[in-house]
Amino acid sequence: MTTHNIPRVERPEGYKHPFLEAAMGRPTPRPPVWIMRQAGRYLADYRRVRKTFPNFLEFCRTPDAVAEVTVQPVDQVGVDAAILFSDILVLLPPMGLNLEFVEGEGPVVHNPLRDAATIAALPGGNVGDDINVDLSYVFEGIRRTQANLQGYVPLIGFAGGPFTVASYMVEGGSSKELAKLKGLMYADPAAYHMLLSKLANLTASYLIEQARQGANALTIMDSWAGYLGPRDYREFAQPYTQRIVKAVKAAFPEIPVIHYANGAPSLLSDFVGLGADVVGLDWRVELDDAFKAHPHQVFQGNLDPSYLTAPIEKIRARVAEMKQVVGNRPHVWNLGHGIMPHISPDHARAFVDAVHGD
Amino acid sequence: MTTHNIPRVERPEGYKHPFLEAAMGRPTPRPPVWIMRQAGRYLADYRRVRKTFPNFLEFCRTPDAVAEVTVQPVDQVGVDAAILFSDILVLLPPMGLNLEFVEGEGPVVHNPLRDAATIAALPGGNVGDDINVDLSYVFEGIRRTQANLQGYVPLIGFAGGPFTVASYMVEGGSSKELAKLKGLMYADPAAYHMLLSKLANLTASYLIEQARQGANALTIMDSWAGYLGPRDYREFAQPYTQRIVKAVKAAFPEIPVIHYANGAPSLLSDFVGLGADVVGLDWRVELDDAFKAHPHQVFQGNLDPSYLTAPIEKIRARVAEMKQVVGNRPHVWNLGHGIMPHISPDHARAFVDAVHGD
Numbered sequence: 001m002t003t004h005n006i007p008r009v010e011r012p013e014g015y016k017h018p019f020l021e022a023a024m025g026r027p028t029p030r031p032p033v034w035i036m037r038q039a040g041r042y043l044a045d046y047r048r049v050r051k052t053f054p055n056f057l058e059f060c061r062t063p064d065a066v067a068e069v070t071v072q073p074v075d076q077v078g079v080d081a082a083i084l085f086s087d088i089l090v091l092l093p094p095m096g097l098n099l100e101f102v103e104g105e106g107p108v109v110h111n112p113l114r115d116a117a118t119i120a121a122l123p124g125g126n127v128g129d130d131i132n133v134d135l136s137y138v139f140e141g142i143r144r145t146q147a148n149l150q151g152y153v154p155l156i157g158f159a160g161g162p163f164t165v166a167s168y169m170v171e172g173g174s175s176k177e178l179a180k181l182k183g184l185m186y187a188d189p190a191a192y193h194m195l196l197s198k199l200a201n202l203t204a205s206y207l208i209e210q211a212r213q214g215a216n217a218l219t220i221m222d223s224w225a226g227y228l229g230p231r232d233y234r235e236f237a238q239p240y241t242q243r244i245v246k247a248v249k250a251a252f253p254e255i256p257v258i259h260y261a262n263g264a265p266s267l268l269s270d271f272v273g274l275g276a277d278v279v280g281l282d283w284r285v286e287l288d289d290a291f292k293a294h295p296h297q298v299f300q301g302n303l304d305p306s307y308l309t310a311p312i313e314k315i316r317a318r319v320a321e322m323k324q325v326v327g328n329r330p331h332v333w334n335l336g337h338g339i340m341p342h343i344s345p346d347h348a349r350a351f352v353d354a355v356h357g358d
Numbered sequence: 359m360t361t362h363n364i365p366r367v368e369r370p371e372g373y374k375h376p377f378l379e380a381a382m383g384r385p386t387p388r389p390p391v392w393i394m395r396q397a398g399r400y401l402a403d404y405r406r407v408r409k410t411f412p413n414f415l416e417f418c419r420t421p422d423a424v425a426e427v428t429v430q431p432v433d434q435v436g437v438d439a440a441i442l443f444s445d446i447l448v449l450l451p452p453m454g455l456n457l458e459f460v461e462g463e464g465p466v467v468h469n470p471l472r473d474a475a476t477i478a479a480l481p482g483g484n485v486g487d488d489i490n491v492d493l494s495y496v497f498e499g500i501r502r503t504q505a506n507l508q509g510y511v512p513l514i515g516f517a518g519g520p521f522t523v524a525s526y527m528v529e530g531g532s533s534k535e536l537a538k539l540k541g542l543m544y545a546d547p548a549a550y551h552m553l554l555s556k557l558a559n560l561t562a563s564y565l566i567e568q569a570r571q572g573a574n575a576l577t578i579m580d581s582w583a584g585y586l587g588p589r590d591y592r593e594f595a596q597p598y599t600q601r602i603v604k605a606v607k608a609a610f611p612e613i614p615v616i617h618y619a620n621g622a623p624s625l626l627s628d629f630v631g632l633g634a635d636v637v638g639l640d641w642r643v644e645l646d647d648a649f650k651a652h653p654h655q656v657f658q659g660n661l662d663p664s665y666l667t668a669p670i671e672k673i674r675a676r677v678a679e680m681k682q683v684v685g686n687r688p689h690v691w692n693l694g695h696g697i698m699p700h701i702s703p704d705h706a707r708a709f710v711d712a713v714h715g716d
Contacts (some may be wrong), residue, residue, distance in 0.1 A: 179663075183668070186665055226621070229643070231644055235493070264642075266642045282622045285587070306541065
């Protein structure tokens, strides 16, 4: 708790959360907004909690800390949904990969996948395979967050898209070109497809368990899908993301599924084809172009995250222009990518307030 | 000269270079191909020359070395055009910026632009301003390269797009998000526009001088344009690139101008609107989509550079499929982005041979 907290308004009996309503394509009295990476370094209280952990994975594995930072932006920035503080790479250690987050460098996988034999040995190939026991700290984090939220706003769970998660497993970390992953894809497609299939199976079961444990919505972050051209995306990534969406929707039809990818404007219609309830847009797509091309799809986004460096009156003016474009369409407001660490919380708050019309 | 050199075929009197013909939209008996970054680290002879210089800028400033490495891929890989070995940032020192290429890190600008006063003090604001005297080493490199080429293939000169060059001047180096440049753009648009206007003026005069000194074609590399959404691109980048294209075409109507940007599929029709003779595509756009949307535009590209890691027979098969799509259309073959340092020259050669049908 800090002095900055926005007082929580009481929710009347039968209150319908604008975020869940808009995500399912239903009209809302007030537009909902959340911010990718909203539980993050731009908040002083996040940095305070982060400092108490020797490394990032330890932080992710501590349910009380997770529950604390997940709720911070709800009370300090006024967003309409919380998103569980975690990482798309938490699947790697239970799959046998030696993952480390190196300060100032990012994720490093010390035993990256290099051949078909190693991929064949991974779990995920059989019906019923899951790694959920090893991820029980995530589910405990969900339960404790819900105890903090008390139904005030919905909680979003998430996982990475199989193509994106595979990139870290094969490259051994972040990569500018994904040349090793694409090398596997082009040179040994059978091994590549085996890896993606296993990731799709495990991810589906992981997301379904998040919903069972209390997540109210689920996001698939396929951050690097935009490294693929449309033809390769359809062959090498889309079928696996689609398998996940289908499995989750079959298990929990009323839980909205959001798909997000960065830097992939030429894949927009392929993303719409995934069957997710909401398709996230980065700022490279104009909202009205997306609306015209796909009149029945709910979208999320898409203010350029750099816009939050502008003076507050400019942020307000830009949101007002975007509101003209959105009109009465159900829409989930967000940035086009994650909020940057150097952004002032006041500017994040100004964005949220402008969306709300406050 | 190495033992790998492909013997030069004699050019008959009045020979029409397929690269120049296709670039101007005229049919060619054999499809032309060149490779972005073809004079680069994947060639052992390039690495041999590079090692003799203490730093990258010194290398760029030595006309004999430039002429040598520029011609290497013509004789070793068989490409149909040479592109002058240089860098888009050579404009920075004559403009008063302290540029250094730091080994393993890339370009660093030690006195990045931060305010309107510094931008106002830069050259480029008046008619006739140029920095060509300080860039005489580039023109000498063009003359010596032409002496090596002896008319065997055309020579491409190039410069960076104003938005991309400005990004290094403001960020102080490479950047993942261009947050400082966008900060200037959104917070102080007048200063931003002054900078871009100056860069457009100086770049136009620089490219025109390259043509006067013997360049047979010119490329504008606006590598980071894809960081902008369409609306921002039209307001903050396109007018300046357009000014350059117009000035160059007015001075040299018969010299083809190629525009290239990476990762910007949502800006394709804006690039077509620039009036360049050739629009470069990265691999995120399917050729047939581009052809259908813009039937009268000549395009360049666009094999995924990672595809050169695949076995040679797969490269051949992929090019054969692409040839079905290109048909008899004038087209400039290339990768969708620069060739990567770890690619085998044999695979580069296989790509070129496959395009030629050899």
